[in-house]
Amino acid sequence: MLGSTADSLFWMFRYIERVENTLCMIESGFQLYLLSSSNLNNEWDAILRTNSIRHHFLKKNNSLDSLNIINFMLKDPKNFNNILILFEKARENARRSRVSITSEVWEAINTCWLYLNEELNKKINESKIQTIIKNTREKIALIFGFLERSMLKNEILNFCYLGTFIERFDNTVRILNTRYYLLLDEKKIRFEGYNNFQLEMILRSISSYRSFMWKNQNEIKANKVSYFLISDKDMPKSLMFCVNETIKNLRSIHKKNFPKNKSYQNALSIQKKIKQKSRNFNNYLFLNSLFKLNMTLAANIEEEFNFQ
Amino acid sequence: MTYFTKTYDEAFINENSVRTNYKKFISWYKNQDNDELTKINSDAMKFFENTGVSFKVYSSDKKENLIPFDIIPRIINSKEWDKLVKGITQRVLAINFFLTDIYGQQEIIKHGVIPVDLIQNNTAFLKQMIGLTPPNKTYNHISGIDLIKTNSDNYYVLEDNVRVPSGASYMIENRDTMIKLFPEPISRYKVSDNRNYAKYLSEILKKSSPKKSKINPNIVLLTPGIYNSAFFEHAFLADKLGVELVEGKDLRVINKYLNMKTINGWKRVDVIYRRIDDIFLDPLSFKEDSFLGVPGLMEVYRNKNVTIANAPGTGISDDKSIYSYIPDIIKFYLGQKPILKNVKTFKCRIKDELKYVLDNLNKLVVKEVHGSGGYGMLVGPLASKTEISKFKNKIKKNPYSYIAQPTLSLSTCPVYTKKGLTPRHVDLRCFALLAQEKVTVIDGGLTRVALKKGSLIVNSSQGGGTKDTWILSS
Secondary structure, X not given: OXXXXXXXXXXXXXXXXXXXXXXXXHHHHHHHHHOOOOOHHHHHHHHHHHOOOHHHHHHHOOOOOHHHHHHHHHOOOXXXXXXXXXXXXXXXXXXXXXXXXXXXXXXXHHHHHHHHHHHHOOOOOHHHXXXXXXXXXXXXXXXXXXXXXXXXXXXXXHHHHHHXXXXXXXXXXXXXXXXXXXXXXXXXXXXXXXXXXXXHHHHHHOOOHHXXXXXXXXXXXXXXXXXXXXXXXXXXXXXXXXXHXXXXXXXXXXXXXXXXXXXXXXXXXXXXXXXXXXXXXXXXXXXXXXXXXHHHHHHHHHHHOOOO | OOOOOOOOEOOEEXXXXXXXXXXXXXXXXXXXXXXXXXXXXXXXXXXXXXXXXXXXXXXXXXXXXXXXXXXXXXXXXXXXXXXXXXXXXXXXXXXXXXXXXXXXXXXXXXOOOOOHHHHHOOOOOOHHHOOOOOHHHOOOOEEEEEEEEOOOOOEEXXXXXXXXXXXXXXXXXXXXXXXXXXXXXXHHOOEOOOOOHHHHHHHHHHHOOOHHHOOOOOEEEEOOOOOOOOHHHHHHHHHHHOOEEEOHHHEEEXXXXXXXXXXXXXXXOOEEEEOOOHHHOOOOOOOXXXXXXXXXXXXXXXOOOOEEEOOOOOHHHHOHHHHOOHHHHHHHHHOXXXXXXXXXXXXXXXXXXXXXXXHOHHHEEEEEOOOOOOOOOEEHHXXXXXXXXXXXHHHHHOHHHEEEEEOOOOOEEEEEEOOEEEEEEEXXXXXXEEEOOEEEEOOOOEEEEEOOOOOOOOOHHHOEEEEEEEEEOO
């Protein structure tokens, strides 16, 4: 496989995953807006910071108006990470690697792109936001469905998944990092303004509220949320799950040579770090170091496989 | 809606009388519900949109456009087609001999068949190719021969495209679409398959590989990238061929061989099916600032360590001033009478012919020698007086750059509209593949149709559409 093809596959799925994650966050914010929650401003603030776009947004806007934020995140050209731009990039990479993906995967990406362009280039009113998010998430699920069902189980697929899980790790660690103070052990410090509601919002912003409640007998506690999002190997958005998948895919690409490779070694060290997480760790520093390690891992992959 | 056409129509003799080829189709068509047809027509466009079949017109925005597809097939019987195949085969072989000669001994000039200045002063003649024999002595592996029909037995060759002819992907997609939309009428006929194009293309590319690597040669398709107007076709063909789609940045010359950058390091490349123009191939030999090609590629080619399909320099034979000599070229190399007709061509470089052209501009079609895509041409009968006088000055300034041809009455075929069938002018691009002096002509080709009433310009960049082309097997 060409290095540049691996590059396109990897980034195609980073962008698709980023779109999905961004939509989840918009949806969680929008739900609060509909409930006229008193926590609304805090939540939007956290969401904007998670996406590193708070500064850009506040340049143009004086207040955290919900519909302005949603518009900004979906389609404002001043936001380089808006949904339209992200999906455009995903499709561009799909076009570059068109020969490597099946026509089913390609058409799923292309129809999603056609849909977003049609819907987001119109004026977006309140009543349409949920429909757009729901339809887009369904179309993304279709992409992943065809990816699973129609592609050969070879290194092409491995690079698609590497992009997906590197990006998902990045997303989860960003969400945690923005609100690290909520996850401190309750016995030690009780942060002012801390409440279960905000923990719930973390879970909702990655669409994992129900699965958490199911696993934890409907009881929300900071240490449990923290374990769920960081260490639970069954939870598809947890850091542990993401790094395990990354390791699996790296092994499969490298075949017998994997122990020697830097990317593989670095992925293992991330896994080890999560396993060894002690009860007395410093949340902020811990999460921050995972965030940086994941970035290094992505750079290792790009270098090792001759991306361009 | 009445069906009326001044020129030869391929389907109707008159409103009430259908030609043999179309009888079964038209009788099926007449029994269809019009609303249903309207729906199928819009389904067809949706189908193309979803599969991403698109092309780009060169303009500032990045917009992708669909080439309009007309759901009424063009039908050609086997007798007519057999003659075309023979004629195309003859031209393709003669062109290859011509290229071999013109970059070699130049016998054709020595014998006075072609004037030397036509070659010497021609920008399409690549000095870098003189004395260089390409692997397997093949230049035009892939040719796209454009034909027009004027009456029941006359086809004319309009152009021989042997640089980087495009359109094969639309030919295949059109057939796929027809089978999905109209399974019934297509099954009433015995229509020859054209979707074997990729299979034949793959075969000739393998055969064209330099000797040392004949077994499983590594073939790549070289594209300028996703912003190129024909990128869809590049990806489509690479996919069907099962080869890597590469850009110049993926390739590098290492130790006299061409290599591509893979996830496991460098891998040797044996055959390039290139979809970039000559001048971009190698910045060391041609355009210095080109990023699309590979530095040193021509040196590898000279050492016969890689095949480039089509060979650089083939453009000299599809030059519009050489075009008028193709019948002589066929006679010279093959000793045969040309099977297909050429359109009478006036060369503005010759004094008497220039005078005739300038005096009769309102009757002629004037073309730039190196133009393509229907740009830079004058259609005399449709042009205004000011346009004609402007063009007159252009020709006078640079007579070497222009040729002129009489306006031919292109045949029409019915196209679908909500109000019923209506005639539009068509041409036909046929694809021919060459390896080891054997020519394969693909059954069918791409019918291009001018969708504006009365228009003779069928190019997709100027609002033309396409049709599926059915060759009936005998």
